[in-house]
Amino acid sequence: MNVWQFLADFFVNVGAWMGELLSGWGLSPFWVSLIVKVVGGLALAIGPLTAVLFLIWYARKVIGRIQDRMGPTNDGTAAGPFALLQAVADAIKMLTKEFVFPKERDRVVFLIAPVLAVAVAVAVWAVIPFGPQGMQFVDLNIGVFYVVALASLAFFAMLMAGWSSHNKYANLGAFRAVSMIVSYEIPQMLALLVPVMLAGSMGMQGLVRAQEVPFIVMVPVPALIYFLAMTAEVGRLPFEQAEADAEIVAGYFVEYSGMLFGAFYLAEFINNLSASFVFTVLFLGGWRGPWVEQAPVLGLVWISLKAFLVFTLLTFFWGAMPRLRIDHILGFSWKFLTPLALVMLVVVALVDKAVQAAGLTSPWGRAGWLFLANAAVALVTVALLYRAERRQQAAREARRFAIVR
Amino acid sequence: MAETPQEAVQLKGIPQETFQALQERFPEAVQPARYEGALVPAEKIVEVVRFLRDELGYIFLSNLTATDYLDVKGVEPHIDVVYHLFRMQGGYAALHVEIPREIGKAHLPSVTSLFPSAMLQEREVYDMFGVKFDGHPDLRRLLMWEGFDGYPLRKDWKEVYYEGETKPYRSRYPKGGHPIYAEELSPLKDNIRYPEGWSPQAWDYDEADRLLYERMLSAHRDPDKPLKTDEMIINFGPHHPSTHGVFRMAVRLDGETVRHLEPVFGYLHRNHEKIGERNTWIQNIPFTDRLDYINGMTNNWAYIVALEKLLGWEVPERAEYIRVIVGEFSRIVNHMLAAGFFSNELGLYFTGSLYALEEREHILDLFEALSGARMMFNYMRPGGVRYDLPEGWLEKAKALAYERIPRKVEQMAHFLLDNDVVKARTMGVGVLPPDVAIASGITGPVLRASGVAYDIRRAEPYSLYDQLDFDVAVRTHGDAYDRLAIRFDEIWQSLRILRQVLENIPEGPIVAKKPSHRLKVPAGETYGRIEAPKGELGFYLVSLGKFNPYRYHIRSTSLLNLTALSDMTRGLKVADIVTVLGSIDLTMGEVDR
Structure with a gap:
């Protein structure tokens, strides 16, 4: 094995090398596998935490440019080139700040909530496949299910934080978080069933392997539904409700200070990033890209680039979208996303079966027919929305007052 | 009072035809020399305002305030409450009401039943002058807090660091030249005046908000609502990102729905x-x-x-x-x-x-x-x-x-x-x-x-x-x-x-x-x-x-x-x-x- 071969599948080879080394020391296979997994897990967990340092800088820069200003700069400060170290400075500031606790908090729950929030956000990374084989911490055969379950747990952290803070704003935020999850898990799950059905697998690796044509081309409408539900789930504008700063100040973490607050901030960014990765796996073909078969380590590059694009889109939303109201958001889920997702599930299932029965087995042929079906549904939906909009406008015009002079 | 053309020309603060119509209906309305507009008796003010609104088209009560006349040469001490009413075009009609300035005797009927715009303004006059408005549905202090001693805009009210009636203060230039500021001279203890029997240590802060919360809990209750959910009162502000400063809204919420909102003012009041x-x-x-x-x-x-x-x-x-x-x-x-x-x-x-x-x-x-x-x-x-x-x-x-x-x-x-x-x-x-x-x-x-x-x-x-x-x-x-x-x-x-x-x-x-x-x-x-x-x-x-x-x-x-x-x-x-x-x-x- 030369250097290039070693580098081509770097992570797997390092794991194998470590396993051999530990075996060489005479450890039993159980201990060898345990130690390798723990080291791998720590390395994986550091990934999002360091990525966030960069992403905070990136998001601030992007939003700065959206708002016609510079964002962080290093003008005369030690923030490094392009103020890249700004996030480090932020982190140091956060770590050195005092904790201020509300007097009547629920002591244990109050402290567990931020830890849980970060833990849940990081835990998603266990099932994300960063490369063809081996470059995944664990390939659960119900990986998709695991991701959704963790997302619910993240809301549990919000509820804990809100309830234990003994603050009405925090309570309102927590209640909003709960009603959001109840509403948005359903379209999210339904939209998620579509790629699962097409791939015939709930494992993340299986999903990527099935995407010779990325699912976003095959089934754009479920991809859009999933993307919107995901935006709601990570609490990004326009669906940000649990912390709506203009209304309920900071929602569920209004009473947190110092690094406890920092933990929520961190969890929010990691959640955004993890959601971007999951979306990439589900719809954008995951680690697929040129030369991955030759050099599996490139899978990490491709999936990161795709996830980065999704993250950028979420950041654009952050800078450019006003916030919807809670009843609009819930209505949007129950009256629009959920029915549409149900329709899509049925349509995709029928069309896919029909295509297979017709014997069109080439991936692009199947994708074409599915795309056409999606486009048809999308057109009908847009027409219905247009009519509803016209009706609303007419109703509003009927409510106008006469001009008083 | 006989009207001559010369007098009519000199009418100030009220249009000629309005004043005539007013005098026909209310002969006791006059224009004294020191005011603009018409002076009407306190007990008639609601009727006069209703007359102006309904029959003369003064549909807009723009301004309502008061002046405390004390130690003015040739004027009996009294409080003058003034109303400025407008039509959709043209100038205003000013109405004046003279009431005694002793606390307790200073009261007059409220016009809030005719003009909700008097709601806050009458509260402000009550707050600043101690004038009670009979029939005001919610007569609480507006800018000062409940329990504040005194009525700041009365001429006999002197504030902390009181130096003199008018600027420039002579006390700041004892020898002429550079001013000396009262804040530098007088230590705090000599200047703060507490009400009788009041101490800041024993002050119950909740008491100050008692009236507000009583109103919050009682206003716009729906006893027949289908779900007997608990409602909660939450304060938006004084420190809140969306209140444009220190403004407080006490809100009674039923879940996410607003049942009653009460604005609370005065956090930026500087008299x-x-x-x-x-x-x-x-x-x-x-x-x-x-x-x-x-x-x-x-x-x-x-x-x-x-x-x-x-x-x-x-x-x-x-x-x-x-x-x-x-x-x-x-x-x-x-x-x-x-x-x-x-x-x-x-x-x-x-x-x-x-x-x-x-x-x-x-x-x-x-x-x-x-x-x-x-x-x-x-x-x-x-x-x-x-x-x-x-x-x-x-x-x-x-x-x-x-x-x-x-x-x-x-x-x-x-x-x-x-x-x-x-x-x-x-x-x-x-x-x-x-x-x-x-x-x-x-x-x-x-x-x-x-x-x-x-x-x-x-x-x-x-x-x-x-x-x-x-x-x-x-x-x-x-x-x-x-x-x-x-x-x-x-x-x-x-x-x-x-x-x-x-x-x-x-x-x-x-x-x-x-x-x-x-x-x-x-x-x-x-x-x-x-x-x-x-x-x-x-x-x-x-x-x-x-x-x-x-x-x-x-x-x-x-x-x-x-x-x-x-x-x-x-x-x-x-x-x-x-x-x-x-x-x-x-x-x-x-x-x-």
Whole structure:
């Protein structure tokens, strides 16, 4: 094995090398596998935490440019080139700040909530496949299910934080978080069933392997539904409700200070990033890209680039979208996303079966027919929305007052 | 009282035919020499106001305030409560009521049943003068807290660090030359006066809010609601990102739904009016900058309009042009900021407000070149303005008004008004019907968004506005969306006005008389008002012919525009509170004074 071969599948080879080394020391296979997994897990967990340092800088820069200003700069400060170290400075500031606790908090729950929030956000990374084989911490055969379950747990952290803070704003935020999850898990799950059905697998690796044509081309409408539900789930504008700063100040973490607050901030960014990765796996073909078969380590590059694009889109939303109201958001889920997702599930299932029965087995042929079906549904939906909009406008015009002079 | 033509000509503060009709119906209404308008007995005031409203068309109670007459030569000590009523066109009818000034005896019937706009103003008079209004549904203190000892605007109330009745204080110049400030001389303990038997340690803070919470719990209860859910009271503010300063709204919520909202004022109260009475007439000009600190120029202007009415001075034409230019630029600044900060309240993470602030900076550059300051301008003077336009100023103003601002306003209007999320959040939210708006004393863009084409620049033209060509912007839905959209409509009209005045500005003097620091104003009283960006900004001034005003009252736009806030938000969601509040566009500096 030369250097290039070693580098081509770097992570797997390092794991194998470590396993051999530990075996060489005479450890039993159980201990060898345990130690390798723990080291791998720590390395994986550091990934999002360091990525966030960069992403905070990136998001601030992007939003700065959206708002016609510079964002962080290093003008005369030690923030490094392009103020890249700004996030480090932020982190140091956060770590050195005092904790201020509300007097009547629920002591244990109050402290567990931020830890849980970060833990849940990081835990998603266990099932994300960063490369063809081996470059995944664990390939659960119900990986998709695991991701959704963790997302619910993240809301549990919000509820804990809100309830234990003994603050009405925090309570309102927590209640909003709960009603959001109840509403948005359903379209999210339904939209998620579509790629699962097409791939015939709930494992993340299986999903990527099935995407010779990325699912976003095959089934754009479920991809859009999933993307919107995901935006709601990570609490990004326009669906940000649990912390709506203009209304309920900071929602569920209004009473947190110092690094406890920092933990929520961190969890929010990691959640955004993890959601971007999951979306990439589900719809954008995951680690697929040129030369991955030759050099599996490139899978990490491709999936990161795709996830980065999704993250950028979420950041654009952050800078450019006003916030919807809670009843609009819930209505949007129950009256629009959920029915549409149900329709899509049925349509995709029928069309896919029909295509297979017709014997069109080439991936692009199947994708074409599915795309056409999606486009048809999308057109009908847009027409219905247009009519509803016209009706609303007419109703509003009927409510106008006469001009008083 | 027999009317002769000579007397009729000298009528002040009330139109001739109104006064005649009033006297026919109420023979006891008279016009005494020291007041403008008509003096009516206290027990008749509700009937008189109803008569004026229903039969003479005075549908707008703009201003209600009081003056404490104590130690005035030739005048019995009394409190004079004054009402300024307006028709849709033309000037005002002032009504005066004299009541005894002893606490307990000072009371008169409330006109809130006729005009909800008296709600907050009567509370303010009660708060500041101790005058009780019989029949007021919610007579609590407005700006001071419950339990405050004394009524600050009474002439016998002396504040902490009291030095003297009027400025300049002699105590500061014992030997002439450099002033000595009272704060340096007097230690705190000698100056603070507590009520009998009161100690700050034993003070129960909850007691101060007892009246508020009693009202919060009782108002608009629905005993028959289907689900017996618990309701909770939550305080928005005084420290809240969306209250534009230190404004507090106590809200009773049923889940996310607002059942009752009670605004609580006074966190920025600095007794502006009392300080204004101590200042000399000229010293009050920079002091008005601090009211609505976004629009220092129009604050100056409103005060100067009232002052010039008292002085009877003519203003040179060039000065009027300059005033219109800065006034309209100020309106653009205000409306851009209002729209920008409104988008903040919709959750747009500062993007809208930062674009608005950028335009504001450019206009402030102009103002700075003109007055030397970016916020506290101190620019207008009785009879003119302080400085002439500097070299090249007009070119810069033209470049801004003809090219940059139209471009930016168009962009911003497109981004905000055509945004589906903004539409979803604002359309049909916080609807204000026109009749409620008029009765509640609401003015400015908020009123015009409800379909009332009422603009003081047209209804009672001041300065050059009767010669200028512009339209009164009107929108007809009365919801938050229209209140946002009308601000852009008004910016277009302001730009139209700027085109006319920037092109036609004449040469000439900028001030009628040499400005004097010791300006003596003839005895009398007046109410002057302009169409400030936020609405009607009025100044009620009483002069006894001295160097200082005897009474200096501000008819605050932002305060009066909040009269209907409680009704506008009832039944809406939590998020809509800030939508409605943002669409009203208030500045706390003006609300609390």
